[in-house]
Amino acid sequence: MSDIDQAIAALRAALGPDRACDDRETRELYDTDDTPGHCLPVAVLFPHSHSEVQAIVALARRHHLPLVARGAGSGNVGGAQPVPGSAVVSFECMQRILEYVPAERRITVEAGCITGAIQDRVASDGLFYPPDPGSSPYCRIGGNLAMNAAGPHAVKYGVTRDYVLGLRAVTGTGETLCTGVRTSKGVVGYDLTRLLVGSEGTLALITEVSLRLLPMPEGRATLRAAFASTVTACAAVARIMAQSVTPSALEFMDRHALDAVRKMGAATDLPAVTQALLLIEVDGDRATLVRQVEAMRAALAGTGLLRCDDAEDPAAIARLWQARKALSPATKAMAPLKINEDVVVPVTQLAALLEAIEDIAQHQNLQIVSFGHAGNGNLHVNFLVDPSDAELMARAREGLRRLFRKVLALGGTLSGEHGIGSVKRDFVALELSPESLTLQKGIRRLFDPDGILNPGKLFPAD
Secondary structure, eight states: OOHHHHHHHHHHHHHOTTSEEOOHHHHHHTSOOSSSOOOOOSEEEOOOSHHHHHHHHHHHHHTTOOEEEESSSOOSSSTTOOOTTOEEEEOTTOOOEEEEEGGGTEEEEETTSBHHHHHHHHHTTTEEOOOOOTTTTTOBHHHHHHHTOOOTTHHHHOOGGGGEEEEEEEETTSOEEEEEOSSSOOOSSOOHHHHHTTSTTSSEEEEEEEEEOEEOOSEEEEEEEEESOHHHHHHHHHHHHHSSOOOSEEEEEEHHHHHHHHHTTOSTTSOTTOOEEEEEEEEEOHHHHHHHHHHHHHHHOSTTEEEEEEEOSHHHHHHHTHHHHTHHHHHHTTSSEEEEEEEEOOGGGHHHHHHHHHHHHHHTTOEEEEEEEGGGTEEEEEEEEOTTOHHHHHHHHHHHHHHHHHHHHTTOBSOSSSOOTTTSGGGGGGTSOHHHHHHHHHHHHHHOTTOOBSTTOSSOOO
16 A cells, blocks of 8 residues: 555544545545646545644654645635645635634634635624635635735735734644734734744644734725826825825726726726726725815826716715726636736835836737736736747746846835745745745744645745
């Protein structure tokens, strides 16, 4: 019996045959995430508790079986893609709310809980969990923790890491690690909680998380501003972020994104000469909303502004957001493959980045659509390609290299919310120094000395 066969037999004995599956049909369902490419795992494991995850890791270490943690598989950098000879650990069966204390603005859940379900549960008590990735209706909190996910509201409220009070996890040695505190303050020892969040499942498998909640804002208002050029839209972004009122969302769409959604029937009421669109949300006490909207209108006013609409009624707000909501299906319909990068630059460098992207598109003869979270300088740069065209893919790879170098030259970073996974790992050395990489790889070995947790992800090969 091979090592893999022995490992699967041991896992079946620990979990039961229906929760340690090695039939081809099941394995094919988990052979990829939302990234191009497939790799068939040797098995798919469905733990129901922290203790079962601990048993899985202990057996995997004994049999040298690599493990790849998976939430909903909605990531797009290959973070949850299997590697050859690996088993997928799916957390979809771990969806319990373990403790909910509204008075303490705190909820503790298992890693398989759907992010949107957490938001819905606390909303009935006038609370909210701010991080809101676009996949909130189906992504799982464990995946959000692994990649330190964000979303439109990060400009005001921060990212996943900012709302994690504590974690329960299993390291690569099979040991239980509990981090953090139940309180909003706590400075005892190193902050292992923040180390684990964003570690992409390479240090430990997170099984439980305690999340900090906020009071639900009383009201929201949305503004939609059309601009005659990218440069004038970016100047307005800088003005918004320099004044005293912080928007709860500040989204940008370039002319290529607008062309895409217009084909889907959205944004058809905008002036025909619109080259860039901003969507701005403000929230808070109803008494302050009027002042916030006025502050945004004042910041938006200036050269290049073609039209500005605002709304507070939920139905009217939804109409203003229609173009942004239509973007994902619109861009996916434009080409067989969408390579979605999530680079970040200082807000003052957005115009320079967008100019560089246009230059890359022209010189590499590429179709590129850009949009994203302008208030954070976080731009989603989408290369629309056909993977069967080898020459086109070579031009796209060169375009990516040029994009990443420009982002770093502008004082930015390679990823704001998607993570690194397997897709970006070869570019990480452009941003991190050899000394930093050596130290971080050493930390990884401390948590996972045998290298069984999500190998081939996050860092370049040695």
